[in-house]
Amino acid sequence: MIKVAINGYGTIGKRVADAVSAQKDMEIIGVSKTKPSAEALIAVQRGYPIYIADMGKKDAFAKAGIPVAGSVEDMLKKADIVVDGTPGGVGESNKALYEKAGVKAIWQGGEDHEVAGFSFNAHANYKDAIGRQFVRVVSCNTTGLCRVIKAMDDAFGVVKVRAVMVRRGADPHVVKKGPIDAVVLDPPTIPSHHGPDVNTVLPHIDIVTMAMIVPTTQMHMHAITIELKKEVSRDDVLAVMRSHNRIGLVQPKTAIKSTAELKEYVMDMGRPRSDLWENGIFEASVNMVGRELFFFQAIHQEADVVIENVDAIRAMMGIVTDPETSIRMTNEAMQFTAL
Ligand code: NAD
Numbered sequence: 001m002i003k004v005a006i007n008g009y010g011t012i013g014k015r016v017a018d019a020v021s022a023q024k025d026m027e028i029i030g031v032s033k034t035k036p037s038a039e040a041l042i043a044v045q046r047g048y049p050i051y052i053a054d055m056g057k058k059d060a061f062a063k064a065g066i067p068v069a070g071s072v073e074d075m076l077k078k079a080d081i082v083v084d085g086t087p088g089g090v091g092e093s094n095k096a097l098y099e100k101a102g103v104k105a106i107w108q109g110g111e112d113h114e115v116a117g118f119s120f121n122a123h124a125n126y127k128d129a130i131g132r133q134f135v136r137v138v139s140c141n142t143t144g145l146c147r148v149i150k151a152m153d154d155a156f157g158v159v160k161v162r163a164v165m166v167r168r169g170a171d172p173h174v175v176k177k178g179p180i181d182a183v184v185l186d187p188p189t190i191p192s193h194h195g196p197d198v199n200t201v202l203p204h205i206d207i208v209t210m211a212m213i214v215p216t217t218q219m220h221m222h223a224i225t226i227e228l229k230k231e232v233s234r235d236d237v238l239a240v241m242r243s244h245n246r247i248g249l250v251q252p253k254t255a256i257k258s259t260a261e262l263k264e265y266v267m268d269m270g271r272p273r274s275d276l277w278e279n280g281i282f283e284a285s286v287n288m289v290g291r292e293l294f295f296f297q298a299i300h301q302e303a304d305v306v307i308e309n310v311d312a313i314r315a316m317m318g319i320v321t322d323p324e325t326s327i328r329m330t331n332e333a334m335q336f337t338a339l
Pocket of ligand 1: 008035085086087090301305
């Protein structure tokens, strides 16, 4: 069993913890919290040993009835690998801790590529992550872009990608972030950072991205144009999308045409936390004009990177060397069913 620690049990960390627990070949040996909270109480319910970043807060945890197993350093001693789920920028400051403990570490997309020197997407570069000590799983938007661009590139060849990202303002539980009533260009300059971030995984892709933030919490929406090298039909493209195990086609018969309806649908499917782990490509939007492919895809910011973290763990531990085997193991353990 691969022993996994989660440093930073928040939006991403708690989901990765549950996804790891669902796998047959890995287990959670501990999660870290900075202060007693609703999430810490759930971690107790789930049976995850809780370690704390600041031992000075031990009494506050005891007062809340949360048993403390030790410090983050204690947790790292027990782990083969740590998934850093701390807020963007904080993760980098933990690097010295991981180096000192001699533990493998995975950072999230809020950190720069340089923190690990390797950016990961299971379908794109799993094999290059085998045996590595440090890996960064790219952000939710970059993950969604990499999956579909890689699939189109493998099948038909990609000349160039132009994409507009309409980003959620905040995660649903976040009460202090906006916008409440504005469309914010983020950034007002072009390109946004997403294209260069895709290039950390797929360096040969010609991609330009633009991004804005809108007052919603549900998901991001991408409007994507990909110029393909081959003349292909809409059906050819749909066949590739349909056969991809991390792309879901939102079927026209559902009449879903928004992130809100898609989120509700996924919740009704019984997915934990109503998580959409795959890209939600709206089948009705998929269209070819000459060699240009157009479509909309919804990306559930809290979910798509979770399963990528699980595959990154397997690759770095070097136990499963075939990407498709790991991806299948991960998906099956999550009881992933098609949209
Ligand atoms: P979050 O704020 O929901 O959770 C972070 C957790 O880390 C909190 O529980 C916080 O208490 C804890 N923490 C803070 N400082 C710590 C420290 N020094 N040691 C241990 N724990 C500490 O953040 P998040 O949204 O889960 O983001 C985590 C990372 O994942 C970031 O890099 C972010 O960019 C990336 N990411 C987030 C999303 C998303 O939509 N939320 C999507 C993809 C990637």
